[in-house]
Amino acid sequence: DAKTTQPPSMDCAEGRAANLPCNHSTISGNEYVYWYRQIHSQGPQYIIHGLKNNETNEMASLIITEDRKSSTLILPHATLRDTAVYYCIVRGHTGGFKTIFGAGTRLFVKA
Amino acid sequence: GAGVSQSPSNKVTEKGKDVELRCDPISGHTALYWYRQRLGQGLEFLIYFQGNSAPDKSGLPSDRFSAERTGESVSTLTIQRTQQEDSAVYLCASSSYGAPFDTGELFFGEGSRLTVL
Numbered sequence: 667d668a669k670t671t672q673p674p675s676m677d678c679a680e681g682r683a684a685n686l687p688c689n690h691s692t693i694s695g696n697e698y699v700y701w702y703r704q705i706h707s708q709g710p711q712y713i714i715h716g717l718k719n720n721e722t723n724e725m726a727s728l729i730i731t732e733d734r735k736s737s738t739l740i741l742p743h744a745t746l747r748d749t750a751v752y753y754c755i756v757r758g759h760t761g762g763f764k765t766i767f768g769a770g771t772r773l774f775v776k777a
Numbered sequence: 778g779a780g781v782s783q784s785p786s787n788k789v790t791e792k793g794k795d796v797e798l799r800c801d802p803i804s805g806h807t808a809l810y811w812y813r814q815r816l817g818q819g820l821e822f823l824i825y826f827q828g829n830s831a832p833d834k835s836g837l838p839s840d841r842f843s844a845e846r847t848g849e850s851v852s853t854l855t856i857q858r859t860q861q862e863d864s865a866v867y868l869c870a871s872s873s874y875g876a877p878f879d880t881g882e883l884f885f886g887e888g889s890r891l892t893v894l
Contacts, residue, residue: 698881709781709868709885710820753820757881764833765810765883767820 669693670754675772678748684741686771688754691735696758699730701739703750704770710753713739744775779803781886783869789892790859798854798889802871809852810870810883811844820868826852859893866890 671689678684690699698717702710714721714728716737721728727740741748753770757763782801790796802809811823822836826846837843841859846852856863870883 700882702883707866707888707890709870709887710883711885712882715881751819763808764822764825764836766822767812769819 669756669766670768672752672754672768672771674769675774677774677776678741678744680746680775680777681743684739684744684748684773684775686739686741686752686754686773687736688739689736690754690756693734693756697756698758699728699734699737700755700757701726701728702753702755702767703748704753705747705750710767713752744773746775746777749773749775781869781871781884783867783886783889785889786887787890787892789894791894792861793858795855795857796859796891798856798867798869798891800852800854800869800871800886802850802852802869803884804850806871806873806884807849808872809846810872811852811854812868812870813838813865814868814888815865823854823867856891859891861893864891864893 669692698715700715701713704710714723714726716728716730730737751770751772753767757765784799807828809826812820814820824831824834824844828849829846841857844854866888868888870885872883
């Protein structure tokens with residue numbers, strides 16, 4: 667079973683920030699939070715990951731709560747091309763760990 | 778190539794036939810993963826390899842499914858006596874194994890779409 671829970675769908679207006687939540691209350695101390703997205707039928711694409719500090723890259727920001735039991739992916743200025751399914755997963759950083767994806771959140775960015 | 782390559786990209790087969798799906802991971806990636814994605818559904822974990830070994834095969838749906846990996850490179854997912862419920866996109870991913878500065882991310886191929894008539 668997936669170790670994360672996410673809302674099944676969300677809407678966001680184009681140009682606004684999209685905030686996607688994820689609960690991972692059973693996360694272990696050595697597990698990272700990873701976010702991926704899947705557009706149409708393409709293979710999932712890595713977005714960002716973090717352990718306990720907030721992270722930012724050219725695609726998104728990741729905010730992890732102090733207790734590490736939840737996180738939020740932020741797309742600062744959503745575009746129509748950001749419409750996709752977003753997956754939050756937890757896994758070890760190294761090695762071939764069994765990596766379980768949940769159902770994800772389907773984000774609809776509307777003009 | 779630079780990315781994960783899967784073949785065939787599309788496969789249509791008749792119920793009861795065997796199929797083989799191939800995955801070529803990124804060179805040097807020692808971890809390899811197989812997922813199944815039915816239409817409109819999320820990713821269903823099937824199996825992963827560390828090198829040529831599969832520590833956990835519990836995700837394989839039935840004994841009709843098997844996978845192997847050789848030379849810490851190419852992997853083959855075999856489905857015997859295919860059923861209509863096997864119709865799905867089969868995704869392969871690879872990742873590096875503990876390099877100091879890698880992100881640990883999974884790199885996915887574009888998938889093999891299997892249709893069982």
